[in-house]
Amino acid sequence: xxxxxxxxxxxxxxxxxxxxxxxxxxxxxxxxxxxxxxxxxxxxxxxxxxxxxxxxxxxxxxxxxxxxxxxxxxxxxxxxxxxxxxxxxxxxxxxxxxxxxxxxxxxxxxxxxxxxxxxxxxxxxxxxxxxxxxxxxxxxxxxxxxxxxxxxxxxxxxxxxxxxxxxxxxxxxxxxxxxxxxxxxxxxxxxxxxxxxxxxxxxxxxxxxxxxxxxxxxxxx
Amino acid sequence: xxxxxxxxxxxxxxxxxxxxxxxxxxxxxxxxxxxxxxxxxxxxxxxxxxxxxxxxxxxxxxxxxxxxxxxxxxxxxxxxxxxxxxxxxxxxxxxxxxxxxxxxxxxxxxxxxxxxxxxxxxxxxxxxxxxxxxxxxxxxxxxxxxxxxxxxxxxxxxxxxxxxxxxxxxxxxxxxxxxxxxxxxxxxxxxxxxxxx
Numbered sequence: 339x340x341x342x343x344x345x346x347x348x349x350x351x352x353x354x355x356x357x358x359x360x361x362x363x364x365x366x367x368x369x370x371x372x373x374x375x376x377x378x379x380x381x382x383x384x385x386x387x388x389x390x391x392x393x394x395x396x397x398x399x400x401x402x403x404x405x406x407x408x409x410x411x412x413x414x415x416x417x418x419x420x421x422x423x424x425x426x427x428x429x430x431x432x433x434x435x436x437x438x439x440x441x442x443x444x445x446x447x448x449x450x451x452x453x454x455x456x457x458x459x460x461x462x463x464x465x466x467x468x469x470x471x472x473x474x475x476x477x478x479x480x481x482x483x484x485x486x487x488x489x490x491x492x493x494x495x496x497x498x499x500x501x502x503x504x505x506x507x508x509x510x511x512x513x514x515x516x517x518x519x520x521x522x523x524x525x526x527x528x529x530x531x532x533x534x535x536x537x538x539x540x541x542x543x544x545x546x547x548x549x550x551x552x553x554x555x556x557x558x559x
Numbered sequence: 560x561x562x563x564x565x566x567x568x569x570x571x572x573x574x575x576x577x578x579x580x581x582x583x584x585x586x587x588x589x590x591x592x593x594x595x596x597x598x599x600x601x602x603x604x605x606x607x608x609x610x611x612x613x614x615x616x617x618x619x620x621x622x623x624x625x626x627x628x629x630x631x632x633x634x635x636x637x638x639x640x641x642x643x644x645x646x647x648x649x650x651x652x653x654x655x656x657x658x659x660x661x662x663x664x665x666x667x668x669x670x671x672x673x674x675x676x677x678x679x680x681x682x683x684x685x686x687x688x689x690x691x692x693x694x695x696x697x698x699x700x701x702x703x704x705x706x707x708x709x710x711x712x713x714x715x716x717x718x719x720x721x722x723x724x725x726x727x728x729x730x731x732x733x734x735x736x737x738x739x740x741x742x743x744x745x746x747x748x749x750x751x752x753x754x755x756x
Contacts, residue, residue: 347689370599452601459646547713
């Protein structure tokens with residue numbers, strides 16, 4: 339969706355504020371929030387695409403004034419409500435009710451399995467044999483798509499010409515997965531855009547932007 | 560409220576909410592609080608930019624390793640024991656005398672966790688995400704890097720499923736140093752591209 343999260347190229351947010359000797363977390367609730375998001379997906383069916391979709395649905399004013407882990411809280415609660423794993427009433431203090439059947443897909447992640455789970459990761463790479471629609475060196479154009487749901491196609495490249503510089507292989511397609519239309523595995527390519535094609539003649543002639551896009555984001559130029 | 564934004568008594572709203580959520584999910588058997596402790600422990604003590612610094616130092620001192628790192632970063636990084644969540648598919652990009660790389664995620668916060676740990680707040684902030692793609696030279700200047708016109712900038716907007724790490728240039732005058740001492744010179748920002756090393 340064309341939300342506030344799609345920030346590339348916006349102006350007016352001020353200087354980049356850095357913190358010397360920044361801790362990994364700034365408060366204990368941030369530790370718990372990060373760990374909850376990391377762990378609950380082993381027991382309840384949801385993934386990063388669903389979480390991102392919910393983060394991006396945050397009303398713009400709230401998005402800008404929330405901290406990172408506040409956005410995570412909001413998004414995780416939305417996903418868990420949708421999955422019927424928690425309810426507003428329970429969050430407001432009502433006694434937790436038993437889970438409806440089929441909500442839970444596996445046991446809670448055990449402490450002894452955490453290191454292995456982190457090391458195993460959750461790659462979106464897929465073995466599916468899908469022919470690539472483009473090859474390295476092809477001149478392409480980012481399609482002018484404006485989906486209402488989650489997309490990894492930022493606004494600032496839509497309609498702009500680029501060149502395929504690398505084929506990363508076949509990956510699950512987040513845009514379709516986030517809206518519940520399945521993984522639709524397809525090739526992801528590194529696409530090189532000249533900064534002048536994105537931002538006009540004021541950009542340096544030798545500067546480039548690289549972005550990984552799925553086949554469905556691209557058309558021949 | 561106190562000067563730090565906390566109520567004088569008890570917990571803030573978000574602290575109460577997260578505590579309640581954890582209690583509900585625990586009671587329902589969907590999370591184990593000891594697993595949450597273990598996850599936090601990993602990211603506070605084991606998974607951070609020292610990992611990436613070891614990769615960089617190895618690449619500086621072992622040309623065969625560097626070649627593997629540039630052609631299959633995921634496998635080369637795994638050789639040193641770093642792998643997994645948010646680093647399942649890695650790409651390493653090399654700074655040279657004529658190319659400077661900068662990594663950003665304009666849509667959110669994508670970041671190579673196994674080698675750099677969790678991202679700093681500024682990396683996830685609106686000022687960095689908005690400007691890194693339209694004014695990378697201005698952003699770099701803010702970080703103290705004043706690039707000459709003869710150096711080209713490559714910005715990597717890592718929104719998709721690949722995660723990027725910058726291989727900085729080895730500093731001059733470090734020819735005699737071993738991998739361990741070299742690793743100590745490498746900073747987190749150097750591997751994002753907002754510092755020279």
